[in-house]
Amino acid sequence: MTRARWAVATMAVAALGVGGLANVVDDRYLASGWHTTVHGVEGEDVVGGTFQVHVHGATAAQALADDEPVPSAGWYVVVDLSYATTDEWSTPEEVVLVDRDGREFTHPGGFGSTGAPWLAGPDIWFRGTLLFEVPEDALESLSLVVRGERPRPILPGTVARVPLTVTTTAEPLVVERGSLLPRRER
Template structure:
């Protein structure tokens, strides 16, 4: 009787462990990273960062100190603010994925791409992505607390939200420079 009871308890333990693993991995990507869903206009904590995405828009041309920056596709501009929870750092990493599965990093031609943030001190600005002309529609915005190459190799958390872009501005867009926000502002 004792060996059967031990076997039964062992089987139940293995089944319980499997159910637990399934529950934990249900919200993870294949890399093991755990995603945190958030919405535009909502604060989200990702690692040591606090992030608030205000708006996302599209334009055909950016203005870089009076010089037009055109693209064969379109520019997607993300207006967001960020702070850290412990140590000063550069702003978190951002990425976009379109409905075709193509991924985009912040453009190296973006007039503004990175700034310093500090604990509980919010900084707001805009960054630009150069995306394919047919990328209008649903886009997925990712926010990483670590450089993307680290985030894809190590199981770390990241933020994700879905945005919809249907129109491209014909006006030349000037990106907002990073600015330090007052207490309680995002």
């Protein structure tokens, strides 16, 4: 084959290669959300994207404390945690519980901002509790997943995932709003 034909053949192979690579990237990452998971543990700081998270613990009960206890058909779970950002004031886009089967549990409706994620600043930590509602068979395999950025499929992102040890109690659970912590406290 002449040099010109080699060049054409090389370009054709390159075009096919780039197209194939684009298809793989689109199929594996862009179409389903391109993200990396950072794994943490309770009691330690973990940085996932632009959020720093510190999980203190999780408690489950079948009622929430209010003027009259609010019962659940399943279990309420409150996660005691602190978090701050790394760059600017922001609220996590989404915080969910995930069980071993991949089921995701979000903040339950009907509670307004009670037990929902709050605003935090760069190295300005807040501590409070997040509220979830789960079926009983999920209690033993829950992880907290903090998605700091909007899960945009066009840009890669990072999430923090912390496995929880959930303690059950017969007492109705109390939900605490996020409050500012003194520097370096968690």
